[in-house]
Amino acid sequence: MxxxxxxxxxxxxPFLVGAGPYDIPLFSTPKAPAAxxxxxxxxxxxxxxxAVTADGHAQYDVxxxxxALPAPSSLGAYSVYVAWAATPDLQRWERLGTITNGTTxxxxxxxxxxxxxxxxxxxxxxxxxxxxxxLHGTSPSGWLQSFLNHPMFRGITG
Amino acid sequence: MSARYLLLAVSLGIPFAAAFxxxxxxxxxxxxxxGMKHGxxxxxxxxPKGMPMIPGLVGLVPPGGTxxxxxxxxPQQLPAAKPTEVVRLNEGDTLDLTAALVRRTIKxxxxxxxxxxxxxPGPLIxxxxxxxxxxxxxxxxxxxxxxxxxxxxxxxxSDGAPGVTQEPVAPGASFTYRVHxxxxxxxxxxxxxxxxxxxxxxxxGNMIVDSPLAGYYAPANSEHVMMxxxxxxxxxxxxxxxxxxxxxxxxxxxxNVLLVNGEPNYALHVKKGEVARFYLTNAASSRTYNLxxxxxxxxxxxxxESRFEHEELVPSVVLAPAERYVVDxxxxxxxxxxxxxxxxxINHYKGEFEPEVDTLGFVTVDASPPKADYGRAxxxxxxxxxxxxxxDRFRPYFDKPPDKHLTLTVQVTGLPLATVQFxxxxxxxxxxxxxxxxxxxxxxxxxxxxxxxxxxxxxxGKENMDIDWHVARGSVVKLRIVxxxxxxxxxxxxxxxxxxxxxxxxxxxxxxxxxVWKDTALIPVGSAVDLLIDASNPGNWMLHCHIAExxxxxxMAVMHVDR
Numbered sequence: 063m064x065x066x067x068x069x070x071x072x073x074x075x076p077f078l079v080g081a082g083p084y085d086i087p088l089f090s091t092p093k094a095p096a097a098x099x100x101x102x103x104x105x106x107x108x109x110x111x112x113a114v115t116a117d118g119h120a121q122y123d124v125x126x127x128x129x130a131l132p133a134p135s136s137l138g139a140y141s142v143y144v145a146w147a148a149t150p151d152l153q154r155w156e157r158l159g160t161i162t163n164g165t166t167x168x169x170x171x172x173x174x175x176x177x178x179x180x181x182x183x184x185x186x187x188x189x190x191x192x193x194x195x196x197l198h199g200t201s202p203s204g205w206l207q208s209f210l211n212h213p214m215f216r217g218i219t220g
Numbered sequence: 221m222s223a224r225y226l227l228l229a230v231s232l233g234i235p236f237a238a239a240f241x242x243x244x245x246x247x248x249x250x251x252x253x254x255g256m257k258h259g260x261x262x263x264x265x266x267x268p269k270g271m272p273m274i275p276g277l278v279g280l281v282p283p284g285g286t287x288x289x290x291x292x293x294x295p296q297q298l299p300a301a302k303p304t305e306v307v308r309l310n311e312g313d314t315l316d317l318t319a320a321l322v323r324r325t326i327k328x329x330x331x332x333x334x335x336x337x338x339x340x341p342g343p344l345i346x347x348x349x350x351x352x353x354x355x356x357x358x359x360x361x362x363x364x365x366x367x368x369x370x371x372x373x374x375x376x377x378s379d380g381a382p383g384v385t386q387e388p389v390a391p392g393a394s395f396t397y398r399v400h401x402x403x404x405x406x407x408x409x410x411x412x413x414x415x416x417x418x419x420x421x422x423x424x425g426n427m428i429v430d431s432p433l434a435g436y437y438a439p440a441n442s443e444h445v446m447m448x449x450x451x452x453x454x455x456x457x458x459x460x461x462x463x464x465x466x467x468x469x470x471x472x473x474x475x476n477v478l479l480v481n482g483e484p485n486y487a488l489h490v491k492k493g494e495v496a497r498f499y500l501t502n503a504a505s506s507r508t509y510n511l512x513x514x515x516x517x518x519x520x521x522x523x524x525e526s527r528f529e530h531e532e533l534v535p536s537v538v539l540a541p542a543e544r545y546v547v548d549x550x551x552x553x554x555x556x557x558x559x560x561x562x563x564x565x566i567n568h569y570k571g572e573f574e575p576e577v578d579t580l581g582f583v584t585v586d587a588s589p590p591k592a593d594y595g596r597a598x599x600x601x602x603x604x605x606x607x608x609x610x611x612d613r614f615r616p617y618f619d620k621p622p623d624k625h626l627t628l629t630v631q632v633t634g635l636p637l638a639t640v641q642f643x644x645x646x647x648x649x650x651x652x653x654x655x656x657x658x659x660x661x662x663x664x665x666x667x668x669x670x671x672x673x674x675x676x677x678x679x680x681g682k683e684n685m686d687i688d689w690h691v692a693r694g695s696v697v698k699l700r701i702v703x704x705x706x707x708x709x710x711x712x713x714x715x716x717x718x719x720x721x722x723x724x725x726x727x728x729x730x731x732x733x734x735x736v737w738k739d740t741a742l743i744p745v746g747s748a749v750d751l752l753i754d755a756s757n758p759g760n761w762m763l764h765c766h767i768a769e770x771x772x773x774x775x776m777a778v779m780h781v782d783r
Contacts, residue, residue, distance in 0.1 A: 083650055083705055083746040084728070104728050105652075109520050109528060110538035110545075111727060111742050111749075112653060116512045117575060118563035120652065174564055174573035205648035208571030 086178055086199040088128070093137060093182075094196040099128035101178055101199060106170045115172050123169035124178065126161045131180075131196060140182035140193050147171040148179055150204065155179075160186045175204045265664045266454050266476050271569055273661040276638025282667045285463030289362060289421050290321045290332030298323040301335045301422070304445070304481060307343040311351045317342070317367065319411070319423055320360040326477060327484060329456045334361055334421040340482035341447045341503070342409070342425025349429050352400040357389060361418070364388035367397060368412040370542060370716070371524050371739040372427070374400045376759025379718055381412050384760050384778055388413050403721070403737075404431035405525050406499045406544040408447070415768035416466040416473060416505055420449070422482060424503045437521055438531075438597045440497035440548055441590040444488060448511075448539065448580070449503040450475025465668035466772035470632075470709050472506025473769060474657035478561060478578045486559060486581025491590040495550045495598045496583070497521075502539040505768040508653055508712065508742070512536040513549045513583065514557030519598065522546035525721045525737035529611065530603040532734065536562070540714035540742035542766035550598045557583040563655035568642075576656060611723065611735050614696060617752055618725045622700035624689065625678035628715075628743060628765075628775075629707040634670045636662075643709055650705060652744035653712045673713075673765060673775035687777040697753040698725075705746035713770065716740040717753065717779070718761040726750040740766055758783045 088099035103122040106113035113121035126145055134140035145158040145168045159168030161180060180197040264281065267273060290298065301322040309315060322335040336342025347353060359365045366389050368380035378397040382388040389395045401407075407427040411418040426445055430436075452459040452475040461467065468474075480486035490496055502509055512518065512535065520534050521527060523545050537545050551557060558579050565576040632640075639662040657663050677687045691697050699722075701715060721737040727749050743749050764776035 083652055102728075104730055105744075107730075107733050108538070109523070109532050109534060109734055109736070111724060111732075112538060112744055114510050114536060114538050116510075116515075116535040116562060117577075118510050118655065120564075202649050203573070203651070206566065206571045206573075207645065207648045208569065 083202045086201060088178065088180070088197040088199040090197055091195050093194040094130075094132055096130040097128065097132070097196050098130060099126065099180075099197050101126045103201070113170070119172040119174060121170045121172045123167050124158055124171060125165055125167050126178075126180070127165045128161060128163050128180070128197060131163050134182040137182045137194055137196075140184055142183055142186050143180050143196065144183045144186070144188065144191070146179045146181065146191055147173055147176040149173060150175050150177065152177070155191055157188070173201070175206070176201045177204070264454070265459055265660050266452070267660060268567070268658065271567070274638050274642060276641075277636055277661045277665060280636055280665055282462060282467040282665050284465060284467075284667050284669055286460035287417060287463045288332070288458055288460050289334055289417070293321070293332055295323045295330040295332045298332055299338055300325070301333070301340045301482065302338050304339050304341050304344050304425070306346055308346045309351065309353045310348065312353070314354040314356065315343070315345065316356045316358065318358040318360055319365055321362070322422070324422065324482065326451065326453070326479075329453070331458055334418060334423045336423060336425055339425075340422040342423070344425060344445055345427040347401050347427065347429055349401060349404045349431050352398060355397045355399055356394060357397060358394045359389040359391055362391060363414055363418060364390050365411045365413050365418060365423070366395065367409050368718070369397070369399050369407065369409050369427070371405070371407040371544075372399060373402050373719055373721065373757050374398070376719060376757070376761070379759070379761070381718060381762045384762055401427070401429045403525055404429045404436060405522060406501065406546055408501050408503065408544070410503065414772065416468075416772050417461045419503065419768060420451070420461075420473060420505050424449070426499065426501055428499060437497065437527070437546070438548065438600070438602060439495070439592070439594045441494040441592060441594060442490060443497045443499065445499045446480050446486070447482070447501045447503050448509055449479050450507050451477045451479060453477050459664070462667050466769040467665075467667050468663050469668050469671035469769050469773045470666040471654060471657050471659075471663045471711060472767040474506050474660075475504070478580050480580050488581070488583045490551050490583060490585050491588050492554050492585055493550070493552055493593060493595055494585070494590045495548055495594040498547050498549060499544070500537060500539060500547060501544045502541050504541055506541060508541065508655060509539045509561050510536050510563050510655070511539065511559065511561055511580075513559055516549050516551050516557055519548045519601070520545055521548055523736040524739045527604045527607050528736045529608045529734050531601045533601070540712070540740065540766070542714055542716050542740040543742070548598060550595065551583060551585040554585050554587040557585065559583065565656040566651055566654070566658050568658045607735070614723060614752055614754065617696045617698065618731070620698055622698045622750065624697060624699045626699065626701045627676045627678055627704050628701060628713050629674045629676060629704040630709055631672045631674060632666070632670055632708050636665055639665065650710045650745050652746060653742075668769070668773040671773050673770040673773045675763070675775055675777045684774050684777055688780070689777070690780045690782050691755045693756065693758045693781050693783055695755045697755050699751045699753060700748060701743050701751065702748045703743045703745050710745040712742060712744045713765040713767065713775070714740050714742050715763065716766045717763045719757045719759060720761060720781070721754050723752045724749060725752045755781045757781060
């Protein structure tokens, strides 16, 4: 199973590298199988050209482009789609804003690595995620690899 | 070294050494290193904490020999570097500026380094706007040199760019510059020959050009110049520079001792409620800073060539190499405020981000108030209508198609196999800005003989000094620069254009909302940045990356502004 995952990573990485350090492919879920999308990170406006928090986290706006999202109400008692940024351990969720089909800019997000998750929700400002996920992706920084874990060196560099 | 390391060294390093001209000899001046901060004894460069050298690189040294200032001289025989003196000059005045060896004592160790007029930083030249001065430069160091007046829109022949506007000034020789200051603001001067050595060793200084306008800046209780740079020290030894050309060619030399005005422990005393104005210059070879003042509110007022259209409160100040910012900081409460550079570094071994915080110094705020309370003025974010009016002339050009396209990329040949292997693996993600050198072993071993950083003109395919752009004087040129994220080692580049001023009108298609005139703009990895150049100053002007090692590895071109 581990080897299968690594193979999948090896296939996925070149595609993502081609997309550059700002692009997030979004993947649909069984809740909305026809939906598709992508997102692009753009530095939030700053007099320095790049936006950085005082402790050094890059601060991005997220341009979410979605197509074929069904009406939220078709999935249940929902009225909007909300974009969230979640830490990889899923312990911290930040609401970025509502999105629709087409391109919507939400943000800011200032996490080093994060998951971008689109859920259907009952209102535009829920305190926490509760509705079904329709699209999801990983920030490019999430693909940062550990030298120590790479098969080429695993078991050698210890 | 563990058996595992040895195995990898054998499998990667030794066969490579036979195939490529990497040297395995001991490095001159590197045989007496003691007290190394990190890494194993005998390690030629300091490594990040907990990170060993890659086995395949152990024992290698960069090709091309080494260089350190004042080789063979006892630093004790050199004059001690002095603090910066303010030199106020007026129209027609002359300054003698001598580059020479000095002794600097940093963290208890004496080093032979360079200074202008015996000072590090060099004299702070303060002049009124529109003044013209003569500077008689005397080269008394052990390398050819020259002085570039960074950001100043002066006459071309005084730009100080050897190979373009003058010949290098040989050791012992002199050259006279006529420096005219048409724009108020904060500028700096530095050599344009082997910047990786000469600038890093202390040859830099600021110029403040004062506007005749009363209230040009909001009132402040005090003014302070901070020239930021860093120094790479291994124990009691400076890590040597490349002899034939720069080493650390991949990422540039990122020091492990952060300095303000040439010293490691900056200290400032102010009064409660004081508004302190800081003139900030990044004189480091490669490091981009993210500077904050212990939580005190920071208002950014101006940058390279002008004030901003409107002032903004910011959480921190990001400075790429060669950039300048003028910021006001209000220290409302008594206490001790740490000035820190805080970044999220990448640990390539773990594949994780890690916070890294360096304290540059402290501001001590005493309980007594200043003579004048400028708290209300500080709280007001001024709109500088004169700046906006001037930029309005250029606004019709903001959306025009680019006149020129440049792609930033790199070619490498002959790097150690282990470096190539690791960097090939590490291609899943490149940070838009690399704040630290996370792979100093690979970086150190890369030289300008192996790494060629490239500015590529998309229209002609020409690269670097083969680019032959001619634009008419008075034209407004839109230049789109794309930093290729797919190259062997994508990295941010602070791109500097000599002798002109420019606006960053858009980044990745997003228009800039608050304009300021610039001469240096940071181009992050994977970004497309649109620059609008006011090509008003005739002559032959360099366009280059201001990471000293990238410049020294070819990343430069010339734009001719025809009369």
